[in-house]
Amino acid sequence: MTAAADPVKTMKQEVGKAAAALVKSGTIVGLGTGSTTAYAIQYIGDRLKSGDLKDIVGIPTSFQAEVLSKQYGIPLTTLDAIDHIDLAIDGADEVDPQKNLIKGGGAAHTREKVVDYLAQQFIVVVDSGKLVDRLGSVFAVPVEVIPMAISPVMRAIEKLGGKPELRMGVKKAGPVITDQGNMVVDVRFDAIDNPAELEKTLNNIPGVLENGIFVNCTDLVLIGEVQDGQPVVRQM
Template sequence: MSDLQDRMKQAVAEAATEQIRSGMVVGLGSGSTAALMIQALGAKLKRGELTDITGVTTSFQGEVLAAELGIPLKSLNAIERIDLAIDGADEVDPAFQLIKGGGACHVQEKLVARRAERFVVVVDATKLVDTLNLGFLLPVEVLPGAWRQVQAELQALGGEAQLRMAVRKAGPVVTDQGNLVLDVRFAGGITDPAGLEQEINNLPGVLENGLFVGITDQVLVGEIAGDQPRVRDLEKR
């Protein structure tokens, strides 16, 4: 990752924490930009700038990081509300539709985002696209005993699906829920995210897919102006 991209991510992560107020229940997202946001939140708590914060994490990775930083945590089942959720995305289109799941955490991420009163997405400028799925594959979480069946069903829908394999372990990626991930590419990209999200989730054996439609309230974009990072509040189209 380039130094410029690092600086963009840091700027947008810190900007997102400005929306957090004392007493809030905050959904803490997954991925590299969200990790920077969690670190910025932990620093504010340590300095006493924020108090009485409860975090709800979207991954085991986030849970470990938040615990190391002393951020109090509760599970989804133990809270009555989430005031604000902040998370990254792998792709964002002009209508604030997302693809998430590059880290295989999209099931818990979607649960937290749907529960939140406000869902804010933090990305660097490289994640902005006109059409979803032309560059980034769509993750679909499947039951281990059904992945071949779901793969065939996705092919019938026009998607080329491959089982995601682990990098530093033998065998496939296993999610926090103990399932597998199929990464799918649709020729020409995804032109109807809302319809496809429902269609895929109706397939037997599918737990959830990485399309996030109609739940994003705000997108903050880190970018470089000249040689300085800045944050842009994206306008929804």
């Protein structure tokens, strides 16, 4: 398929390739979730197959990442078996100029947060459409909630000025259930002036497991753009 035919797909592939190229032999790699990260996993697998990369193990952040990693021949381990993560690669739904993120479009943000914060270097792969001046301007904040607490959590969020909505399944009747067996509430805020503060406040609501605001953890953002019909990758 030519770049002109599907520039967005080509751009995601190029960003994934750029991230995969940063993986070094003998390292432990956090493998994120989502369409752009899926290409990174594919290219890491290609590098292993060609012998360009040796002795790496992956820590998947979701069932999706696990399935893809197995498909592309990446050996996997668990957090119980290791004491550090050298590098994590993951996508994002929004990235602000301070490299703060909103994640959780794929409802994997809890496991992603555990892995991405542990990593010595955390690389975010996005297309330029994910860049925002302020967090929350396009994307709602996903909040993972244990099922019994859904009603009180939604009331508490409303008191904070948020507009919560239970995420419902597509091609599935009823709510989205995370890999941990919980539900996701997507919360719209008129403005998120202080992402770090909001992240803490949301996580302090009893029944909330984790939310999709990621602050002060991103080391590098690889941004894919299409310029004159050609995919370009730039860094932030």
